[in-house]
Amino acid sequence: MPSPFPQSVDVLAGVVLKAPIAANAKHLYSPEALSFVATLHRTFNKQRLALLAARETEQQRRDAGHFPDFFPETAFIRDDATWTGPVLAPGLEDRRVEITGPTDRKMVINAFNSDVATYMADFEDSSTPTWFNVVDGQVNLYDAIRGTISLKTPKKTYLLADKRHPTLIVRPRGWHLHDNHITVDGEPVSGGILDFAIYFFNNAKYLVANGAGPYFYLPKMEHYKEAALWNAIFCQAQSAIGLPIGTIRATVLIETLPAAFQMDEIIYSLRQHSAGLNCGRWDYIFSFIKSLRNHKEFILPDRSQVTMKAPFMASYVQLLIETCHKRQVHAMGGMAALIPIKDDAKANEAAMNNVRSDKLREVLAGHDGTWVAHPALAVEAYNIFNKHMPGPNQIFKPVDASLPPKKKITARDLLSPSVGDAKSEVTEAGIRTNIAIGLGYTEAWLRGIGCVPINYLMEDAATAEVSRSQLWQWIRHGAKTTNGKVITADYVSQLVGEVVGGLIKDAKARNAPEAYNQAVSYFKKGAIPGRNGEYDNFLTLDLYEEISKKTAGGRGVAAFGASKL
Incomplete structure (x- = not known):
């Protein structure tokens, strides 16, 4: 791909590689691609660092007793019922079952062969960002998109099946993570910018030409301004390679407590790039503890007792679904992290019943899709969603007037550490x-x-x-x-x-x-x-x-x- 930047500018001056690029990846980390990385870094890294510093300031305020709340200055965004997100993107209309996992070659092949709607290829929570993993993941996605991926092991050869493959969504690293292996003007690049830039630069036009697009999941954000930063990066990236604004779509994981108070603002900040929001159970619990750590009244019991039915978790889910559907974008459910128990049929059936119960809760709550970590769980999730969600999603499903209206979610609902009927205990x-x-x-x-x-x-x-x-x-x-x-x-x-x-x-x-x-x-x-x-x-x-x-x-x-x- 030709460079999107003026040749008179020496963009690569000041770019230093501190690890080698493997021979099978040199085409992905070309001078043109690295120029793209460097330009995004120089344009946006200062703002990224300022937003990370702002996180620390906000944490100091929470430590001092100023708890999260809805921003009065953005009430006009929340209260305006006239604005919506964009029309659903090609390949993202029906997302009822998404599989997630790291970007190693075997996982990518198995995910592409899975009977699911979409696959979230993860450079973040399920990947260790060794340089090998970062580079290898980009190679694997590039090959999978083009149908050339394969893997030969002593036990088996893995090939792509001749079938429809899931729509690919990529999760780059969060704003807090940097990458020590490429520096620009002496600064390590943002891991998120690096993951996004290499994938987008090498695959965006190919994906669009084949009926899909460059789609992303955005993790760990704590403020709508962090989503606005992604939006600015998306706009510059699309303009640089000649794609229309809005080609990129991004689903935001609402997995931090501060972000739960800014859902409308986050969708609004992404404008025509929004593809919805996702409920992230474990990261959200982590953020709840982390954000309120200085205050004894927010102690949570054993993690097994903190389920999605806990009142503060259920409130978060209700608000997310209501917000997404008001803005006509997807409200995605959480992870079924179970691995089938092959050597104990009774235990496996009990575990599957838990999965079914959780997926039933999600679809009845109004989610438009859900996550699984293992291909064997896809059929269980599909059975539940197909039965209760006959259309591709529930975005436009009218409210059942025969049911009593749902309680309006307040800041106190989102902050209550109650686990409901469960006995709250630490053991x-x-x-x-x-x-x-x-x-x-x-x-x-x-x-x-x-x-x-x-x-x-x-x-x-x-x-x-x-x-x-x-x-x-x-x-x-x-x-x-x-x-x-x-x-x-x-x-x-x-x-x-x-x-x-x-x-x-x-x-x-x-x-x-x-x-x-x-x-x-x-x-x-x-x-x-x-x-x-x-x-x-x-x-x-x-x-x-x-x-x-x-x-x-x-x-x-x-x-x-x-x-x-």
Whole structure:
């Protein structure tokens, strides 16, 4: 693709690669593509950093007791019933079942072969951003889009089936993540800008020519101005390569507490690029704890008790669906993270019943689609949605006048930590579960694995963040277990030692004790308040600095001598 920028401008001056580009990816990281990355970085990174700094300011306000609320200055956006999102994009009309997962080659092939409507290829929570994974993911998506992807292993050869494939949606990294392997004028590039730019530059026109488009999921945003930043990037990117404004579509994950108070504003900020909003259970719980961490009244019980039926979670879901349908865009449901239990039919059926119940709750609430983590769950989700949603979505479904009107959701509804009818309790078993999930995931992440099956559930960065944040919250406020034991740093450290001992004992040969020992160090730093009550905003930020020191190749990366392009 020819460069979209004037040739008289040396755009690549100041761009430094600190890791090699594999031979099979050089066409994707061409000088033209890297010029595109550099231009977006220079235009927008200053604003990104300012928005991240604003997050810290807002957290200080919450720590001081200024809790999230609906902005009075944007009431005109919320109150104006005349504006809507754009007409649904090609391939995004029916999204009743979406599969999600990382961008490794096997996963991409299996996802493209799945009987689902769409596939969210994930560079974020289910991917560890080693340089190998970042580059390899772009190669795999490029090949899959063109139907040339295959994988030969000692046991099996994976090929694309001759059938309709799901519409592809890509989730780039969140605004808080950078990438150490490309610097522009001495600054590491934004991981989100890098993921977006390489994918968009190399695939957008091909996708449009084949009846789809460049579609994205946008994670972890805390303010509508962060969505407006994406909108500005989309406009410049489309103009640069000659695509009409509005070709890009983006679904925003409402997975932070502050964003729940700004749903109308986020859709409005994206204008003609909006493809709706999504409910993200685990990240939302993580953000609830993180945002309100300084206040004892917001302590949550064992994570197993914090379901989507908890009043504060149900309020969030209701508001999201009402907001999306008012604006005529999709309201997407959450994840069925179950992995089929092949060796226990009774346990598997019980688990499937839980999936069916959850998907029934979603479709009856008004969601237009849902997520699954495993292809085997797609049929279960389809059965429920097909029965209760005969059309491609529920966006235009009229309100049933025979039912009593729903309660208007207030700020207090979104902030209440109530779990409803469930008995709210913290147990030692819950502490141990959080430690096992957090350590297991951290150890895998350090090896370059961004999603890991634990107890027949697919765990990713969001669940690890919930696990360590709950421990931090319980220690910080001296919560007690049901047995009356005060949860202290020493008590949690003792249980960490016991749990990691069992993990090492049961681990396979590839999981050496040293890897778990390293995981313990990072996990405890994130889970145990510092001397002055410090809290790490993201567990993965420290972990990223560790993995980005290692050599590229395999599933890790190592430092290379910087070489200018």
